[in-house]
Structure formats: C-alpha cells, structure tokens
Amino acid sequence: MHSRLVQILALLAVGVAAPLLHATTIAFEYTAPNVGLTSVSGFGTFSYSGTLASIALGNLTSFAFELDLTTSGALPPTAIFDYDLSDLLSFSASSSGGVITALSLSTEFEGASNTSNFDENQKNLIVTSLATNGAFNQNDDTVLTETTLYDTGTITITPEPSTGLLAGGGALLLAFWRRTLRARQG
Numbered sequence: 001m002h003s004r005l006v007q008i009l010a011l012l013a014v015g016v017a018a019p020l021l022h023a024t025t026i027a028f029e030y031t032a033p034n035v036g037l038t039s040v041s042g043f044g045t046f047s048y049s050g051t052l053a054s055i056a057l058g059n060l061t062s063f064a065f066e067l068d069l070t071t072s073g074a075l076p077p078t079a080i081f082d083y084d085l086s087d088l089l090s091f092s093a094s095s096s097g098g099v100i101t102a103l104s105l106s107t108e109f110e111g112a113s114n115t116s117n118f119d120e121n122q123k124n125l126i127v128t129s130l131a132t133n134g135a136f137n138q139n140d141d142t143v144l145t146e147t148t149l150y151d152t153g154t155i156t157i158t159p160e161p162s163t164g165l166l167a168g169g170g171a172l173l174l175a176f177w178r179r180t181l182r183a184r185q186g
Helices: 001-022 163-185
Strands: 023-031 038-049 054-056 060-071 079-086 088-096 101-106 122-123 135-141 146-156
Touching: 023 060, 038 146, 060 088, 101 146
Parallel strands: none
Antiparallel strands: 023 038, 023 146, 038 060, 054 088, 060 079, 088 101, 122 135, 135 146
C-alpha cells in the first residue's frame, strides 16, 4: 500500500510540473524614496512560455503590477494602482540562464482602484533598466492636463523556485519507488 501511494504522488508531481516546465514566472519589486509624506512601493509578476533569451511583449502570458502610495492620515491610507497585461504599451527583457538581466517596459496611466483621492491624478510605470533609479512613475493630472514626474525608483527581480524542482522531486520519488519495488522482488 505504501509503495502505491509513493507511486501515485510521484506521478502526480511529474504530471503537474510537466506543463509548467516551459512556463516561467518572474516576480519583481519597485522601491522608491518617499515623495513628501507618501511612501511609494510596488510589486508585480510577468510570465512567459519557453526558455527565451529575449522576451518581447508578444511572448508574455501574463503581467500584473500593483503600485502602492501610502500616506499617514489619509483615508484610506494606501492608494492602489493596478496594471495588467492589457495596460502594457511596451515590454522587453533579456534572460541568461533563467535569470533576468535586462528589463524595459511602459504601462498606460491608471487611476487608483480603491479610492477617489487620486481620481484626477493617474499614474504609470516606466522601467528603462534594472540599474538603481532605472524606473519611474509619472503623474497625469487630467484637471491641469499636464504630465509630471512623480518619483524615481529601482526594480529588483525576486528569484522564485523553479517548477523544475517539483518535477525533479517527482522523478526522485518515482525512482525511489521503483528501487524499493525491485528490492522487494529480488
């Protein structure tokens, strides 16, 4: 009974991981110095299929980014700006050995999704590089009809565990089960 359970778990792990082996998800963070009394930060992910050295907008299977502006005493204290794949105007990245070495992107302007405090002030995200201060947000004031720099910050890529790890674990379980089975038979 125990060996049957190991076999099922191994096959399940391999079955779940196999389709994902060709999909890669990259997580990233945006950090910027405070703008006046407002703390600025953000986090996001993008996914693409295959093992590509050069990733273009057309290669993406998903994109999500959340920009947070937190001001003490404001109600609510954090204004949240959400961006998805349809908000990307441009995107390019370079990868070497599964590590993102360059990133460039631009989003459309979006209003805050959880408060009317920023209704007339929409924000975007522009990344020109992974260097310090290689990213920024602009403020698009629809009342004054002007676009100004809001903040300058840095994008940091966050390593994620590989789906290959899951498949490797499943393969090891399957090999262990086969070895155990042979030892019992022989």
